[in-house]
Amino acid sequence: LKVAVLRNTTEAEVLNRFGRPNREYYRESDIEAVAEVLDSTGHQTEIIEADVDLISSLERFFGPRRTAIYDQAMVFNLAYGLQGESRYTHVPAMLEMAGIPYVGSSPGAHAVCLDKYLAKMVFERAGLPTPGFQLFRAGSEKLRPELSFPLIVKPQSESTSFGIKVVRSAEQLRGAVAVIAEEFQQPALLEEFIDGLEVNCGVLGNSPPEALPPLEIDFGNATGDQAILSFEVKRDRTASHVCPARLDEKMTRRIQELAVAAFQCLECRDAARVDFRIDRAGNPYILEINSMVAIHQDGSFFCAAKTRGLSYQQMITKVFDAARARIMENI
Numbered sequence: 001l002k003v004a005v006l007r008n009t010t011e012a013e014v015l016n017r018f019g020r021p022n023r024e025y026y027r028e029s030d031i032e033a034v035a036e037v038l039d040s041t042g043h044q045t046e047i048i049e050a051d052v053d054l055i056s057s058l059e060r061f062f063g064p065r066r067t068a069i070y071d072q073a074m075v076f077n078l079a080y081g082l083q084g085e086s087r088y089t090h091v092p093a094m095l096e097m098a099g100i101p102y103v104g105s106s107p108g109a110h111a112v113c114l115d116k117y118l119a120k121m122v123f124e125r126a127g128l129p130t131p132g133f134q135l136f137r138a139g140s141e142k143l144r145p146e147l148s149f150p151l152i153v154k155p156q157s158e159s160t161s162f163g164i165k166v167v168r169s170a171e172q173l174r175g176a177v178a179v180i181a182e183e184f185q186q187p188a189l190l191e192e193f194i195d196g197l198e199v200n201c202g203v204l205g206n207s208p209p210e211a212l213p214p215l216e217i218d219f220g221n222a223t224g225d226q227a228i229l230s231f232e233v234k235r236d237r238t239a240s241h242v243c244p245a246r247l248d249e250k251m252t253r254r255i256q257e258l259a260v261a262a263f264q265c266l267e268c269r270d271a272a273r274v275d276f277r278i279d280r281a282g283n284p285y286i287l288e289i290n291s292m293v294a295i296h297q298d299g300s301f302f303c304a305a306k307t308r309g310l311s312y313q314q315m316i317t318k319v320f321d322a323a324r325a326r327i328m329e330n331i
Ligand SMILES: Nc1ncnc2c1ncn2[C@@H]1O[C@H](COP(=O)(O)OP(=O)(O)OP(=O)(O)O)[C@@H](O)[C@H]1O
Pocket: 131, 152, 154, 158, 159, 160, 161, 162, 164, 191, 192, 193, 194, 195, 198, 227, 228, 229, 230, 275, 277, 287, 288, 290
């Protein structure tokens, strides 16, 4: 097959800079690693910038429209999007419009996953446990009586722990909501702070999706609100990965079932990662699902895949093959 690996760089072109710029990037070496695996398994691969010139770049690579080998064309989508509040959806929507099959979730699934508030409403509706929550648009809303401090505040639609803060009073809460409005131009999602263990669970494939072994985040000596994956902890790598997570068999299965249920109820495809906290009484809660999962070689998704016995090459191939099988089934 001809496989275009799509990504975004700071050089990407748009007609106009508008809305919040994306701050989430894969390293170039991570993109190249995916392309190398695809090359080595016999595909003809090219890395392409997914910007305003995307369609013409694809036409150049795959061949002129209609006469081209579009049944032998595939995209591996690693583009987070360039700007705006629906950035994960832009590239899959363009591909859908152009008629190019791709690896990864649909624009609709990405839209819900990127919006933590909507995603939590779907989890609740599906009977999946998620910390109690409330959306603060103005900052002057009255706190729901069932929510009590400490609470955690985060932007409605961000990642990489941007803007996350644990608050212990109404005053701190107002301050955190104001900072999010100012820095991220969006509402703040308020959640019960779940003190306890943090684990995440990768999900791979589609029919049925397979849960990878849960991975535990070890915060070392940090406790309470220090034991969270803040932006700094992620950047400085001061927490470590333990995989498989130190859970008994029953909890391991429960986490895996919840991960697959979250993946299915948000209609994710091919690969995603679900983040959890488990409170001290042993109740698991889904924090969020990452539909644009980081699949690089030092990330938790690959760490879990390794525990499951997969090499990096096997993991990438499995994600790709899952997408291909899904597409062939639906032709
Ligand atoms: N309700 C909560 N209770 C306790 N800790 C939480 C809660 N929500 C978030 N956290 C902490 O903050 C971290 C980041 O939260 P979350 O996963 O919601 O944000 P994110 O910015 O989307 O992260 P990612 O980089 O995974 O995309 C979590 O990994 C966890 O350590």
